[in-house]
Amino acid sequence: MPKTFMQIASEAMAHVPSRLIRWAGLAAILGAAIWWTSWILNSFTKDGSVAVLGLSERGWRTVANSALLSFTGGLAGITAAHASRAGKLAIVGFLTTLLGLVVMLAGNVIEFWVASSPGGFMFLFGLLVQPIGLILLGIPIFKANVLPRWGRPVPLGFGGILGLMLVVAMVRMATGIRIQEKLATAMIMTIGLGWMVLGCALWSGLSAKKGTPNQHAA
Numbered sequence: 001m002p003k004t005f006m007q008i009a010s011e012a013m014a015h016v017p018s019r020l021i022r023w024a025g026l027a028a029i030l031g032a033a034i035w036w037t038s039w040i041l042n043s044f045t046k047d048g049s050v051a052v053l054g055l056s057e058r059g060w061r062t063v064a065n066s067a068l069l070s071f072t073g074g075l076a077g078i079t080a081a082h083a084s085r086a087g088k089l090a091i092v093g094f095l096t097t098l099l100g101l102v103v104m105l106a107g108n109v110i111e112f113w114v115a116s117s118p119g120g121f122m123f124l125f126g127l128l129v130q131p132i133g134l135i136l137l138g139i140p141i142f143k144a145n146v147l148p149r150w151g152r153p154v155p156l157g158f159g160g161i162l163g164l165m166l167v168v169a170m171v172r173m174a175t176g177i178r179i180q181e182k183l184a185t186a187m188i189m190t191i192g193l194g195w196m197v198l199g200c201a202l203w204s205g206l207s208a209k210k211g212t213p214n215q216h217a218a
Helices: 005-014 018-042 057-081 088-113 116-143 154-174 181-205
Strands: none
Touching (some): 018 181, 057 116, 088 116, 116 181
């Protein structure tokens, strides 16, 4: 009987060496630092009218793309660490979160290098999809005994908090109320914080020598 896509994906993830998974955690941490830096410096460009350290708004938003790529690496690592324990729901959550990150990345590129309106819509759509995937991924991760106890609720909590913020923002938009700058800033900071804590959990929760319960050291 031919294997399903879920089975193939799960088996492939299960064979990722623990050392590579730990580096994926470090990638998420570094990505968070880049994400914060790019958005903080971008806020001083005054919508692109002022260059900060030689880069305009387009330049700093382009820098943020490397952070999204790093988050993708962290996502792959956290999924691989749970491949043999978390089941199909984790793969669904992985693919959903991956979709959100990829669409955000594509939207960011299109908004500042091709056309503003469709790019901005894609970025927002990807942002809305991301917490859904994190929640789906976070449920089996919370149940699995892989990460340290403090790290198990992180994906679920990260997705829930980000999702709640987005719901508030969407309700304000639907009722014609302008999204407060503080709320937008809080969402940006939450994305960076969430991926950084996830990366820390992945880095500290895996032993480079012993691996995880379902991994072998490289």
